[in-house]
Amino acid sequence: MSAPLDPKGMSRRQLLRHTAWFGAAVVLTVTGGEVISHLGGTPAAAAAQDPHALRFVQISDSHLGFHGPANADVTGSFSRAINQVNALGLRPDFVMHTGDLTHLSTPDQFDQVRQMLGGLRTGAVFTVPGEHDSVDDHGQKYRAMFGSGTHGDGWYSFDVKGVHVIALVNTLALERLGHLGADQLDFVRNDVANLPSDTPIVVFSHIPLFAMYPAWGWGTDDATQALSYLRRFSSVTCLNGHVHQLFSKTENNITFYSATTTAYPLPHPGQGPGPIPLTLPAGQLGTALGVRDVTYQPGQHALAIRDRKLA
Amino acid sequence: MNQALPPLLRVSAAGCLAASGALHAQLYLHGYRTIPGIGPAFLLQASGSLAVALLLLLSSAAVLRLAAAGLVAGALVGFIASRTVGFLGFVEYGLQPAPQALISLLVETATLGLLAVSLLERRAGSFTTRASTGRAEQT
Amino acid sequence: MRQFRTSLALPAVAAGIATLAGTAIAVGIITNPTTATDPPTGPAPVVSAQAMPEMSMHPTASPTAASGQDAPVATNAVAIQNFAFSPAIVTVKVGTTVTWTNRDQDAHTATAMSGGFHSPTLNAGQSYQYTFTTPGRFEYLCTIHPFMTATVVVTP
Numbered sequence: 001m002s003a004p005l006d007p008k009g010m011s012r013r014q015l016l017r018h019t020a021w022f023g024a025a026v027v028l029t030v031t032g033g034e035v036i037s038h039l040g041g042t043p044a045a046a047a048a049q050d051p052h053a054l055r056f057v058q059i060s061d062s063h064l065g066f067h068g069p070a071n072a073d074v075t076g077s078f079s080r081a082i083n084q085v086n087a088l089g090l091r092p093d094f095v096m097h098t099g100d101l102t103h104l105s106t107p108d109q110f111d112q113v114r115q116m117l118g119g120l121r122t123g124a125v126f127t128v129p130g131e132h133d134s135v136d137d138h139g140q141k142y143r144a145m146f147g148s149g150t151h152g153d154g155w156y157s158f159d160v161k162g163v164h165v166i167a168l169v170n171t172l173a174l175e176r177l178g179h180l181g182a183d184q185l186d187f188v189r190n191d192v193a194n195l196p197s198d199t200p201i202v203v204f205s206h207i208p209l210f211a212m213y214p215a216w217g218w219g220t221d222d223a224t225q226a227l228s229y230l231r232r233f234s235s236v237t238c239l240n241g242h243v244h245q246l247f248s249k250t251e252n253n254i255t256f257y258s259a260t261t262t263a264y265p266l267p268h269p270g271q272g273p274g275p276i277p278l279t280l281p282a283g284q285l286g287t288a289l290g291v292r293d294v295t296y297q298p299g300q301h302a303l304a305i306r307d308r309k310l311a
Numbered sequence: 312m313n314q315a316l317p318p319l320l321r322v323s324a325a326g327c328l329a330a331s332g333a334l335h336a337q338l339y340l341h342g343y344r345t346i347p348g349i350g351p352a353f354l355l356q357a358s359g360s361l362a363v364a365l366l367l368l369l370s371s372a373a374v375l376r377l378a379a380a381g382l383v384a385g386a387l388v389g390f391i392a393s394r395t396v397g398f399l400g401f402v403e404y405g406l407q408p409a410p411q412a413l414i415s416l417l418v419e420t421a422t423l424g425l426l427a428v429s430l431l432e433r434r435a436g437s438f439t440t441r442a443s444t445g446r447a448e449q450t
Numbered sequence: 451m452r453q454f455r456t457s458l459a460l461p462a463v464a465a466g467i468a469t470l471a472g473t474a475i476a477v478g479i480i481t482n483p484t485t486a487t488d489p490p491t492g493p494a495p496v497v498s499a500q501a502m503p504e505m506s507m508h509p510t511a512s513p514t515a516a517s518g519q520d521a522p523v524a525t526n527a528v529a530i531q532n533f534a535f536s537p538a539i540v541t542v543k544v545g546t547t548v549t550w551t552n553r554d555q556d557a558h559t560a561t562a563m564s565g566g567f568h569s570p571t572l573n574a575g576q577s578y579q580y581t582f583t584t585p586g587r588f589e590y591l592c593t594i595h596p597f598m599t600a601t602v603v604v605t606p
Contacts, residue, residue: 066556067555068555068556103557103594104557104571104594105571131593131594131595131596132594134593135557135559135571135593135594136559136568136570136571136593174561174562174563174564174591174593174596175563175591175596176591176596176597176599177596215597216597217596217597273532273533273534274533274534274595274597274598275533275595275597276532276533277556
């Protein structure tokens with residue numbers, strides 16, 4: 001480029017001017033990046049190490065005992081999910097399984113899921129039941145194994161690192177939609193009655209608490225009542241399973257996140273005759289399955305949610 | 312290089328680009344910085360967009376317009392990828408987060424549109440200039 | 451110089467136009483799940499999502515596409531196949547024994563919503579029988595897949 005003119009007619013001087021603008025852009029970008037990341041306070045890596053940050057994992061719909069072309073090895077994929085959680089590099093404060101632990105509520109399946117959950121490296125393992133965990137006994141076997149310390153039909157709440165966590169049971173009514181019932185609604189109302197409104201709230205349930213697709217039962221008929229008790233809180237996050245696919249929706253102060261499954265995908269709402277296990281082409285199943293990890297840093301408004309495909 | 316980009320178009324493009332950068336900066340601070348891969352990408356997009364937007368007010372150099380187009384096109388491609396095949400392993404849904412997702416889509420497509428229009432006007436203008444008396448300024 | 455700049459800018463514009471088109475398509479794709487709570491365009495008339503917060507839903511108000519035939523059928527055999535009870539409404543006389551047979555690979559149950567009958571888990575090929583001794587309308591579902599609902603009408 002030492003020639004005064006290149007074939008397209010760019011002079012050396014013009015090239016220099018381009019270079020100067022480019023250089024200015026780079027310098028400004030670097031400076032701006034420094035400023036913005038400085039505004040952010042602790043950088044991302046430090047955030048993950050923050051001992052005051054809450055970090056938990058949601059897994060869902062393992063359906064142990066399912067046999068079908070949609071997933072020939074649900075035990076294997078659940079096992080991979082557990083390994084993936086253990087390999088996150090940071091021991092989560094707790095792991096929540098949001099229901100459908102088993103496919104058919106048999107004692108063997110409950111035994112198997114409890115053993116497998118025992119392999120999680122975490123501070124605590126929590127569960128809520130799915131409808132597959134109470135197919136013939138209104139959830140008795142589920143509660144015998146996972147219900148200690150819970151109220152009513154298996155609901156409970158706890159506090160961890162400044163976050164109030166509520167775990168609800170909306171799978172026991174014999175109806176198409178999820179249902180909480182009067183006792184559980186009272187529990188929610190009393191549970192949050194004395195909490196300051198700036199307490200971050202996390203609610204777990206199996207069936208979504210929002211109307212994701214009522215025609216397929218993807219909603220909870222009395223959820224509005226429960227959510228009304230949470231309206232005054234500045235940050236409410238509802239995490240559910242059941243629908244075997246990722247979906248999120250925000251309604252005022254409440255954000256809903258449906259999680260995917262470790263077992264088999266279901267169709268998107270309204271696509272096909274019903275929520276029937278989908279058989280994906282060979283090799284694609286893993287992309288539909290996954291685990292979710294969630295971080296909450298004190299002082300932040302929202303939870304940082306990250307969904308990971310099954311490795 | 313001598314013929315400036317019509318100022319109105321250039322300022323509008325710079326404004327849209329800055330808006331895109333500001334939205335990415337806001338989301339970065341609001342939690343996206345904790346997402347591996349996405350955090351640095353948002354930071355780069357935000358700081359780059361704000362820098363180029365500032366320089367676009369001073370000059371219409373091709374390298375700046377190219378950088379502007381690249382920044383918004385990159386943001387749009389990342390948006391689309393994150394809603395379809397995933398972007399750096401990150402998946403989001405629909406127009407979440409609202410309203411930032413929708414606004415950034417709009418300002419980014421507007422940036423591309425303004426850059427394209429200004430380019431077409433410049434070309435039309437230059438041909439006219441060559442062909443006859445010339446219209447130095449396009450409005 | 452002008453040529454140089456144009457040659458640089460043209461690909462950018464082309465990329466921009468391609469991206470615009472791509473965005474339009476992608477927005478079409480991505481807004482689909484967002485609007486999923488709206489009534490679907492499919493054949494099934496469903497209760498709209500807006501009705502949801504008021505909770506005025508009645509289970510029978512939202513027939514799914516799966517439970518196709520809603521006309522009562524006079525038979526005492528109900529097949530469970532493709533995640534649906536078929537026929538969706540059967541009419542029998544008091545004293546009739548109704549037989550449910552699971553023709554799916556997945557397990558199902560037939561469980562009355564308001565009490566009455568409750569089958570065990572029916573694996574592929576298994577059947578369950580129940581004799582109706584009182585007239586009435588019995589709504590039932592599969593506890594494993596509660597979206598599967600159907601009705602037995604027992605006439606005197």
